[in-house]
Amino acid sequence: MSSSRTVEENREVANEALARFSSSPLLHLIDGELVPSSSSLTFDNVSPIDQMSLGQVAAGGPTEIALAADAAAEAFDGWVSLPGGERKKILHRVADLIVERADEIAVIESVDTGQPIRFMSSAAIRGAENFRYFADAAPAALDGDAMPTSTHLNYSTRRAIGPVGVITPWNTPFMLSTWKIAPALASGCTVVHKPAEWSPLTASILAEIAGEAGLPAGVLNVVHGVGEVAGKALTEHPAIKAIAFVGESSTGSLIQAQGAPTLKRLHFELGGKNPVVVFDDADLERALDAVVFMIYSLNGERCTSSSRLIVQDTVHDWFVERLTERVNGLQVGDPLDPRTEIGPLIHPLHCAKVRSYLDKAIEDGARVVIGDSKFDPNSNFVPPMLFLEANNSMRISQEEIFGPALTVIPFSDESEAVQIANDVEYGLAGYLWTGDSGRAHRVARDLDVGMVWVNSQNVRHLATPFGGTKRSGIGRDGGDYSFDFYMETKNIAMAYGRHDIGKLGAAKT
Numbered sequence: 235m236s237s238s239r240t241v242e243e244n245r246e247v248a249n250e251a252l253a254r255f256s257s258s259p260l261l262h263l264i265d266g267e268l269v270p271s272s273s274s275l276t277f278d279n280v281s282p283i284d285q286m287s288l289g290q291v292a293a294g295g296p297t298e299i300a301l302a303a304d305a306a307a308e309a310f311d312g313w314v315s316l317p318g319g320e321r322k323k324i325l326h327r328v329a330d331l332i333v334e335r336a337d338e339i340a341v342i343e344s345v346d347t348g349q350p351i352r353f354m355s356s357a358a359i360r361g362a363e364n365f366r367y368f369a370d371a372a373p374a375a376l377d378g379d380a381m382p383t384s385t386h387l388n389y390s391t392r393r394a395i396g397p398v399g400v401i402t403p404w405n406t407p408f409m410l411s412t413w414k415i416a417p418a419l420a421s422g423c424t425v426v427h428k429p430a431e432w433s434p435l436t437a438s439i440l441a442e443i444a445g446e447a448g449l450p451a452g453v454l455n456v457v458h459g460v461g462e463v464a465g466k467a468l469t470e471h472p473a474i475k476a477i478a479f480v481g482e483s484s485t486g487s488l489i490q491a492q493g494a495p496t497l498k499r500l501h502f503e504l505g506g507k508n509p510v511v512v513f514d515d516a517d518l519e520r521a522l523d524a525v526v527f528m529i530y531s532l533n534g535e536r537c538t539s540s541s542r543l544i545v546q547d548t549v550h551d552w553f554v555e556r557l558t559e560r561v562n563g564l565q566v567g568d569p570l571d572p573r574t575e576i577g578p579l580i581h582p583l584h585c586a587k588v589r590s591y592l593d594k595a596i597e598d599g600a601r602v603v604i605g606d607s608k609f610d611p612n613s614n615f616v617p618p619m620l621f622l623e624a625n626n627s628m629r630i631s632q633e634e635i636f637g638p639a640l641t642v643i644p645f646s647d648e649s650e651a652v653q654i655a656n657d658v659e660y661g662l663a664g665y666l667w668t669g670d671s672g673r674a675h676r677v678a679r680d681l682d683v684g685m686v687w688v689n690s691q692n693v694r695h696l697a698t699p700f701g702g703t704k705r706s707g708i709g710r711d712g713g714d715y716s717f718d719f720y721m722e723t724k725n726i727a728m729a730y731g732r733h734d735i736g737k738l739g740a741a742k743t
Contacts, residue, residue: 239572241571248570252289255288255435259276262457263438263445263454263456266450272297273293275292276291277290277460278290279435282347283578285614293458293459294428296467299457299464302426303397303471303473306424306452306453307473308452309450309453310396310424313424314423316422318374318375318376321369322420324447325369325420327448328443333358336359340354342435343407343433344577345569346435347404347407347580349532353531357408361408364412367696368417368716371417378724378725386728388726391724392717392724394720395475395476396423396473396475397423397425397474397475398477399425399428401465401469401478401481402428403430403480404433405535408436408437411437414711415427417711419449422721426468427441429458431460432580465489469492469493469498470492470496474496474498476500477489477498477500478501478719482505500709501701503662503702503707503711504706505660505662506537506634506702506706507541507631507632508542508663509540509544509681511545511651511655511665511666512553514546514548518552521667524691528540528665529638529639530638533578538692542640543641545642545644547645547646558603558620562603562606564618566617585614587636591635594629599628600624604618605620616638617638622642624641624643632659652680656682661683661684661705662685662701662707663687663692665691666681666688682704684702685699685702696712700715
């Protein structure tokens with residue numbers, strides 16, 4: 235596995251895997267064919283590690299989106315009418331091929347995004363698991379409920395909604411793409427995928443795998459391009475019945491407006507400013523491990539990161555002392571080095587945004603602890619940051635930083651902890667550490683978020699609902715919740731026999 239190889243060995247594998255992307259532009263996949271943009275425009279894909287070009291990418295726009303949407307619409311009837319058991323076989327084959335190419339996917343993802351190889355090694359396998367889970371669910375996707383009354387048997391059934399658009403982010407692009415695309419395909423939908431322009435490579439690998447697995451032409455299409463052009467065209471196209479989007483809350487607002495004229499169904503997984511609440515009766519050593527992992531892993535670039543530590547004042551000083559030791563010990567470096575814990579951030583624009591919170595923290599009165607800071611400020615590397623002596627009104631407490639930065643806020647009692655945790659515009663996830671089971675249930679109930687993990691880091695079970703409240707999203711992923719989004723439910727009422735039917739216009743007979 236790539237996480238056990240040396241950095242030199244990983245670099246050699248990466249260079250071999252990336253060679254084909256640098257030799258010719260990365261093209262769109264439309265109706266089973268690799269095609270350039272009609273405009274012949276391309277954009278440069280740059281690695282965050284060293285700003286080296288990874289090759290050119292075709293820049294799609296309304297023309298390519300229209301072709302892909304038409305292909306998805308043309309392929310829909312054949313795909314949706316395929317028995318669920320047949321879709322299951324194809325999707326399991328996709329999962330098998332992902333596993334076969336897991337090392338290649340991991341190193342490409344690491345070079346393309348800056349994410350440490352220690353995390354990307356499992357991301358491809360998680361992508362395969364997503365496909366296996368929804369493949370197994372495909373045969374029963376049509377099933378609904380029976381609801382008998384005294385005069386009728388009501389039963390429901392479901393059918394895929396039609397061609398859908400999937401717009402995915404740059405932080406863990408392969409895994410998140412499978413998270414959206416697998417249930418869409420399992421339900422019988424066809425897909426137009428617009429991957430993030432900052433990390434386009436593994437989307438094309440997934441499309442290659444799907445074709446090799448036997449997915450018919452037009453069922454999965456991939457159009458590269460910038461969000462303001464290709465993404466906008468996708469959200470506005472009338473053939474696309476729904477949009478599944480993962481990304482920033484502000485972008486979600488734009489997509490909601492763009493999809494309104496065609497009444498698109500929307501699923502949004504958006505930003506977060508997630509609290510981890512630690513009470514003094516918790517297992518503090520385990521809580522410390524979880525706090526550090528859930529903000530500094532994946533470069534802090536994930537929506538469910540626990541970016542606010544709300545810690546009881548009676549253990550605040552103990553926790554801060556050990557947090558400081560951990561932050562100073564974090565290994566920042568080449569993401570292909572298996573020892574690296576934090577790699578470079580995805581893009582200079584995002585890097586500048588994250589770094590700006592150092593000055594904002596100081597301006598607002600927080601004390602700042604900075605970890606390894608030996609890197610060139612002109613690079614994409616950002617040292618891990620710990621913001622102390624903070625309160626919940628500071629920008630570092632309210633705004634999504636999306637980087638390796640943790641804000642620490644003390645509290646005195648349960649009610650204050652809940653008040654601080656809820657006093658943000660976001661509501662994706664919450665984490666809670668306590669030894670009191672009654673308190674665990676009370677606080678979990680009162681946190682205004684879509685998901686709560688108690689005495690746990692983020693452990694994802696694919697059958698459970700995933701999603702947020704407030705500015706963190708609309709709808710839920712996971713299990714049958716995904717099928718509810720990608721499918722229409724129809725009720726059928728069958729009369730047992732005679733029942734009263736009112737007569738109108740029959741008085742003269």
